Every structure is written in C-alpha cells, then in structure tokens.
Amino acid sequence: xxxxxxxxxxxxxxxxxxxxxxxxxxxxxxxxxxxxxxxxxxxxxxxxxxxxxxxxxxxxxxxxxxxxxxxxxxxxxxxxxxxxxxxxxxxxxxxxxxxxxxxxxxxxxxxxxxxxxxxxxxxxxxxxxxxxxxxxxxxxxxxxxxxxxxxxxxxxxxxxxxxxxxxxxxxxxxxxxxxxxxxxxxxxxxxxxxxxxxxxxxxxxxxxxxxxxxxxxxxxxxxxxxxxxxxxxxxxxxxxxxxxxxxx
Amino acid sequence: xxxxxxxxxxxxxxxxxxxxxxxxxxxxxxxxxxxxxxxxxxxxxxxxxxxxxxxxxxxxxxxxxxxxxxxxxxxxxxxxxxxxxxxxxxxxxxxxxxxxxxxxxxxxxxxxxxxxxxxxxxxxxxxxxxxxxxxxxxxxxxxxxxxxxxxxxxxxxxxxxxxxxxxxxxxxxxxxxxxxxxxxxxxxxxxxxxxxxxxxxxxxxxxxxxxxxxxxxxxxxxxxxxxxxxxxxxxxxxxxxxxxxxxxxxxxxxxxxxxxxxx
Numbered sequence: 001x002x003x004x005x006x007x008x009x010x011x012x013x014x015x016x017x018x019x020x021x022x023x024x025x026x027x028x029x030x031x032x033x034x035x036x037x038x039x040x041x042x043x044x045x046x047x048x049x050x051x052x053x054x055x056x057x058x059x060x061x062x063x064x065x066x067x068x069x070x071x072x073x074x075x076x077x078x079x080x081x082x083x084x085x086x087x088x089x090x091x092x093x094x095x096x097x098x099x100x101x102x103x104x105x106x107x108x109x110x111x112x113x114x115x116x117x118x119x120x121x122x123x124x125x126x127x128x129x130x131x132x133x134x135x136x137x138x139x140x141x142x143x144x145x146x147x148x149x150x151x152x153x154x155x156x157x158x159x160x161x162x163x164x165x166x167x168x169x170x171x172x173x174x175x176x177x178x179x180x181x182x183x184x185x186x187x188x189x190x191x192x193x194x195x196x197x198x199x200x201x202x203x204x205x206x207x208x209x210x211x212x213x214x215x216x217x218x219x220x221x222x223x224x225x226x227x228x229x230x231x232x233x234x235x236x237x238x239x240x241x242x243x244x245x246x247x248x
Numbered sequence: 249x250x251x252x253x254x255x256x257x258x259x260x261x262x263x264x265x266x267x268x269x270x271x272x273x274x275x276x277x278x279x280x281x282x283x284x285x286x287x288x289x290x291x292x293x294x295x296x297x298x299x300x301x302x303x304x305x306x307x308x309x310x311x312x313x314x315x316x317x318x319x320x321x322x323x324x325x326x327x328x329x330x331x332x333x334x335x336x337x338x339x340x341x342x343x344x345x346x347x348x349x350x351x352x353x354x355x356x357x358x359x360x361x362x363x364x365x366x367x368x369x370x371x372x373x374x375x376x377x378x379x380x381x382x383x384x385x386x387x388x389x390x391x392x393x394x395x396x397x398x399x400x401x402x403x404x405x406x407x408x409x410x411x412x413x414x415x416x417x418x419x420x421x422x423x424x425x426x427x428x429x430x431x432x433x434x435x436x437x438x439x440x441x442x443x444x445x446x447x448x449x450x451x452x453x454x455x456x457x458x459x460x461x462x463x464x465x466x467x468x469x470x471x472x473x474x475x476x477x478x479x480x481x482x483x484x485x486x487x488x489x490x491x492x493x494x495x496x497x498x499x500x501x502x503x504x505x506x507x508x509x510x511x
Contacts, residue, residue: 074387074388081382081383083378085382086383098389
C-alpha cells in the first residue's frame with residue numbers, strides 16, 4: 001500500500017502540489033484524473049524519487065520511500081512513460097530486457113532475450129520487432145514496447161503515465177485492455193494517470209481527482225458517475241461551464 | 249543622480265558574478281560526482297567501448313586532417329619568418345615543437361569538442377526531454393554511472409591517443425611541405441625533428457589531451473543533463489556545451505603551459 005500524506009511541491013513560484021493526501025491500496029488499479037498541469041505526473045515522480053517533494057511524506061508498506069536502499073526500492077516498480085521513453089540507441093528487445101541485463105536482476109543474455117520476446121508477445125507484438133530500433137516503430141507499437149518494458153521484471157507496482165494519449169481509439173482500447181489484464185493477472189498495484197474517461201472506466205478500480213494541487217475526490221469507479229461533486233461532474237462530462245476554470 | 253542609479257551597474261555586475269560562480273560550482277560538483285562514480289560499481293563496460301568508438305575512432309579523420317593541414321601551414325609560416333634571418337634550418341624543429349606542445353593538443357581538443365561535445369550534449373539533452381533519463385532511473389540505473397562515467401573515461405583516455413596521432417600527422421604535414429616545396433632533404437628533416445624533440449615536449453601535449461578529453465565529455469554530459477524542455481532547450485544546451493568546452497580548453501591550455509614551461 002502506498003500512502004501519501006500532505007505532499008507539497010513547488011517549481012519556482014508555481015505551487016503544483018498543495019498537500020496531497022492519497023492512499024493507494026495494494027493489488028488495485030487506481031486512476032488519477034485531473035486537468036493538464038495539475039501535478040499528476042509530478043505526484044508519480046515524487047513517489048519514484050525522480051522529483052524531490054518540498055514537504056509531506058510518502059510511505060510504501062509503511063516504509064518511508066526516501067529511506068532505505070534505492071535499487072531495491074525501484075526494483076519493485078515498473079513505469080510506462082507518456083512518450084514511451086524508449087532508448088533510441090538500443091534495439092527493442094534490449095529496451096524491454098534493460099533491467100534483466102544489468103544490476104541485481106541481471107541474467108544471461110539469451111535468457112533475457114527470451115523473456116523480452118515473451119513480454120513482447122504478451123503485449124501483442126511478434127518476435128520480428130525484437131531487433132528493430134524504436135525509431136522504426138509506430139506510436140502505438142512504441143507504447144506497447146514501453147508497456148512490455150514496464151512489466152519485464154514482473155514488478156509489484158506499475159505506473160502508467162497517460163498510456164493512451166496520442167493513440168487512435170482502437171489502439172487506445174487495446175492498450176486499456178492490456179493494462180487491465182496485466183493488473184488482474186499479475187495482481188499488481190497500479191496507478192494510471194489519464195484524461196481519457198474511456199480509459200478510466202476500462203482500467204480503474206478506484207479513481208482520484210486532483211485539482212488545485214489537492215485530491216478533490218476519491219472513491220470506487222462505481223461511484224464516479226453518481227457523485228454529486230461538481231468538479232467531478234464537470235470533468236467527466238467535459239463541460240466548459242463549471243467550477244473548474246477554463247482559459248478561452 | 250541618486251545612489252540607486254549609481255549602484256545599479258555594480259549590482260548587475262555582482263549578480264552576473266554570483267551567477268557565474270554558482271554555475272561553476274554546479275559544474276565542479278557534477279565533475280566531482282562523476283569522478284567519484286568512476287571507482288564505485290556497477291561499471292558499464294559495453295557503454296565504455298561504445299564511447300571509445302564514437303569519441304576516439306570516429307574522431308580520427310577530422311583530427312588527422314586538421315593536424316595535416318596545420319602542420320603544413322605551420323612549416324610554411326616558420327619558413328617565411330625564419331627566412332628573414334636566414335634561419336630556415338629551424339623549420340623542422342620549430343614545426344615539431346609547435347605541433348606537439350600546442351597546436352596538436354589545442355586544435356585536436358577543439359575539433360573533438362566541436363564533434364563530440366555537441367554530440368553528447370544533444371544525445372543526453374534529447375534523452376532528458378523525452379524522459380529517457382527518468383526511465384533509466386526507474387530501471388534502477390544511475391544515469392551518472394550509465395551515461396557520464398563511460399563517456400568521461402573514454403574521452404580522457406582516447407583524446408591523448410588522438411593528440412599523439414595528430415602530432416605525427418602534423419609533423420608529416422610539415423615534412424611533406426618542407427621536402428616538396430621548401431627544398432629540405434627528407435632524411436635530414438626527419439632526423440632533425442627526431443633529435444630535437446624531448447620526451448616532455450610530447451608528454452606535455454598528451455597530458456593536455458587527457459585534460460581536454462575530460463573537459464569535452466564533462467561539458468557535453470553536464471549541459472545535456474541540464475537541458476531545458478523542447479528542441480530549443482536541446483539546441484541551447486548543445487551550443488552552450490560547445491562554447492563552454494572550447495573556452496575551458498583554451499583556458500586550461502594556458503594554465504597547463506604555465507605550469508609545464510614557465511621559467
């Protein structure tokens with residue numbers, strides 16, 4: 001279980017997180033929604049230690065994430081980045097098996113390649129893409145390779161940063177299904193950031209909305225449509241009118 | 249005129265100086281961190297060899313051509329100058345010492361800075377803005393160890409080799425011009441060169457090469473890692489890296505020359 005308590009973060013004069021409190025239960029898929037620039041990605045990066053928060057506390061199974069051995073901590077995580085963040089200089093299979101070729105999870109190259117090809121198959125890609133370079137793949141294929149990399153070492157916790165952004169609706173549906181399957185089959189704890197309400201409904205067990213640097217609402221997916229919260233209602237129905245200010 | 253308008257230029261100068269010192273401090277801390285990681289595992293051997301190929305082997309043509317034409321031009325200039333005192337016989341020795349002590353390392357360093365610093369800064373800057381650096385971290389890989397240390401070590405070891413090869417090619421450039429255009433005897437030219445050069449003439453140039461290699465890699469990595477968002481951010485990082493590396497090479501060259509050869 002990940003517990004986030006009173007988390008704050010500013011970039012210069014801009015205060016992005018103003019005291020975020022959130023509990024992410026183990027083995028569940030939590031989706032964080034919210035407008036652009038509300039700090040969703042910053043929140044994930046704070047959990048991973050990629051961004052240092054100004055205040056507050058994050059614990060994983062009761063342990064402060066800023067303490068303890070860093071590699072062991074990161075080994076528990078997998079992350080799918082918004083743009084894929086594949087390494088241009090490495091072929092696809094080495095991107096997927098990156099963690100399996102180095103560090104504490106290192107194993108023989110042939111075995112790592114086999115696992116990479118299996119993970120590629122798991123996300124619907126054939127062995128023929130294994131030796132291609134990321135630049136030779138379409139956007140949807142890059143997302144799938146990123147997904148294969150995120151699950152390559154069977155992590156306990158997986159983060160998905162806008163997994164369907166920039167994809168056509170069919171490919172977005174495929175990615176949503178894959179994420180749901182992976183979370184269910186692996187029993188992993190997942191946090192997904194998205195604006196896409198179709199994705200929210202396909203992926204989420206729980207939903208949290210971040211607004212003005214704080215968690216505005218959180219609850220089970222079943223309550224999302226029935227909650228009277230005007231912020232949630234404006235967001236999920238995509239209304240221009242409402243309490244969330246829009247620039248025109 | 250009030251006191252505020254009098255002190256404004258001083259305040260501006262003070263802010264600029266503080267900014268410069270802070271930037272130098274950050275750079276020094278980055279370099280110190282990179283050096284400290286050199287002695288702590290894990291070591292990425294494949295990355296090191298890849299960096300050697302890119303920095304050393306692939307820089308050979310540009311360094312070689314630069315040295316060849318510089319050696320020839322130097323011999324021609326020395327001939328033209330020494331002819332005024334009927335001292336043309338110094339052409340082989342002065343060309344050799346000019347190449348191995350100064351022009352070989354400095355021009356070699358600058359050419360590598362243009363080719364390699366820009367390449368490193370652009371590559372790492374692009375990795376930064378496309379979140380590949382963050383991805384490395386989430387995959388339990390320290391970007392300092394994986395990206396900076398192999399490049400720093402490869403450049404520090406490869407640039408002296410490039411300088412040494414450049415020295416030989418530069419001297420050959422002078423020899424070709426001397427024997428074909430200036431009427432020198434081939435054997436005599438080479439014998440004078442060989443007899444005149446001392447170990448430290450060559451050694452000092454190689455030490456400079458190692459220092460320049462370190463600068464080339466550190467500047468590329470530092471500016472790449474600190475690249476701002478977007479194509480403009482990467483472009484600015486690349487430009488700043490090359491400018492900073494070039495200025496640092498010329499500054500360090502002067503300081504090392506003072507240290508090695510001041511009376």
